[in-house]
Amino acid sequence: MTDSPAVRTSVRAIVGFLLFCELASGFVQGYYAPLLADIARHLGVNDADITWFLTVQTLAAAVCVPLLSKLGDIFGHRRMLRIAVVSVLVGVLVTALVPHYGVVLASRVLVGPLAVWLPLEIALVHNRITGDGARKAIGMLVSVLTFGAILGTVASGIVSAVSPSLTITLLVPGVLVVVSVYAVFAKVPESTSRTHPHVDVLGFVGLGVAMVSLLLGLHLASDHGFASPLTLGVLAFALVVFAAWVVWERRAEAPAVDVALVTSRRLGPIYLTAFGFGAVMFGGQAPSSTFLAADRAVAGYGFDADASLISAMTALVTILATIGAATFSTLARRIGMRAVLILGASLAAFGNALVIPFHDELWQLWMTNGFKGVGMGLLLGALPATLAELAPSDQTGIAAGVYNSLRTLGGAAAGAVFALVLSTALAPGADFPGIDGYITIWAVEACAFAVGVVALAFLRLPAGTRTAQPVAAH
Known part of the structure; x- marks a missing residue:
């Protein structure tokens, strides 16, 4: 009808x-x-x-x-x-x-x-x-x-x-x-689906403590390094709390987060890809800016870029990502959602890998960032859309919430690790990183998306995935 x-x-x-x-x-x-x-x-x-x-x-x-x-x-x-x-x-x-x-x-x-x-x-x-x-x-x-x-x-x-x-x-x-x-x-009506009415208070407290401790520890690592006793203490505390939280959630009748579902072939590949995506999207911003801003006469690389050039390069990726997110569904109708996901992760991996040999000319960075922007845009739209389709109808909210949290955590982890990479890759007798530090970061970013390609290839798309069926507003 x-x-x-x-x-x-x-x-x-x-x-x-x-x-x-x-x-x-x-x-x-x-x-x-x-x-x-x-x-x-x-x-x-x-x-x-x-x-x-x-x-x-x-x-x-x-x-x-x-x-x-x-x-x-x-x-x-x-x-x-x-x-x-x-x-x-x-x-x-x-x-x-x-x-x-x-x-x-x-x-x-x-x-x-x-x-x-x-x-x-x-x-x-x-x-x-x-x-x-x-x-x-x-x-x-x-x-x-x-x-x-x-x-x-x-x-x-x-x-x-x-x-x-x-x-x-x-x-x-x-x-x-x-x-x-x-x-x-x-103007916005209420949703109609509901899940188990029990609130896992201890589960939410444990998750909150673990997330805040992890993010705080990673923030400290960015400032003081991973070898700092304070950083190690906070991160160790976070990992202990997280491990205890997983044990609790697996035994809870109505857990705050269904750990088994998060790690399943149904949703696990999406979450794994989201973590790597967040690592590159959020954690890679600072290294990209510092590489562009480096003075080639001093460091041997870079373009002595001012804020306008850095903003323009960022805008290219962002605009292409915006277009990709808005149009992925059209492409999905032709080649399917799995193909769109794998294509997005592949383009993003290719763009990050391509910059390793091609970073000496500005046009090369425009080109590689173009691949990254298109690939990341397809993922930006397709990942949450697929997640919403695959998640149980009464758990769509928490499924999307975990997705957002993992992207944030990936960005924080990558930011701390990338800062450590650059700080330990100083050029001989200099206070700035050598090019090897940036190459290492680009390689890690390429690998993050490559892992996503492999994970998404094994994504289980059940025959019962919901199909188009508009529902009247209440």
Whole structure:
């Protein structure tokens, strides 16, 4: 039976409002980084202290994402999304209006739930539409999120240049979040699927402690190295807690996270690829910038790039990734989802491997980044879309939440490891890394995607995977 025009319009309207929410989410995520120096001066703190502005938000997200995702599966995804958008709005407003370092750091905790918007929205989409329609919607959500991050980064520079005060500059993201609050409270219907109503409190506490400890340990490793006693102590504590948490979750009747499902052939390859993807996407940003900025006359490599060239190179990858995420579903209709996933991981691996022999000319980096951008874009859209299709219908929220958390953890781990690689690969008698350090990083990045290719080849796609079936909005 063909759905009525009213039903189709209603579903499109729901997706449209969620797309605006993701635009706002990306805008907020991209807005603050260019302003960190100004914020540090505004708060009267040094450059080392202001790094906690972003770190605190990441640590808060590590706790919020799995918790709110699972609670969405139990109590309703819209309900948790409402809590998340209000929390972010309060955090953004306090950041702008209260110029006190301690209060601002507390406000970044409230912004942490920003990272759970996408998992909850994916669950809401899959409760309304499935199959190709859901793939398109999820691809658009991811691509709009990426575009929003670009828009936020560009806007922060423009607004700060014309704004009479930093307070006004910092209030700008709040405008988009206010509209998101309206959309979620007035225009987005609640999901209908529910999972077991039991909340595994100890499981969530253990997962939160393990994630925060791991991220904090990796942050310390980036600053002090892995040999630091403090770093080793925090990481060891995190691993012990994580091991105990796995034991507990395997025995729990209604676990916070179904460990068996996460490690199964059904979802495990997606999660493994997501971890490697996050390692390259987040952990590889700093090495890429420092390589471009290096003075070839001194280091023997690099292009003495200024901020505009580095931004342009980053923009190329981001724009291609945005396009890939928005269009992967069209390609999937022709060659299938598994082929799209493997193609994306293969292109990303090829681009990272190709830069090893070809990095002496600027055009070579444009070329290799082009391969990486297209490949990463296909993965950016196809990975969460496939995950949503394969996850049990009553666990879509937590499945997407674990996906986001693993990408974050991969980025943090790679950032710490890559910093260690560059610090130990110093050129003889110099205080800058030799080219071997960067080659090692590119090789690791290529291997991360190559592992994804192999894992995705063994991905189990059951015959019962949900097919397109739009559902009327309530």
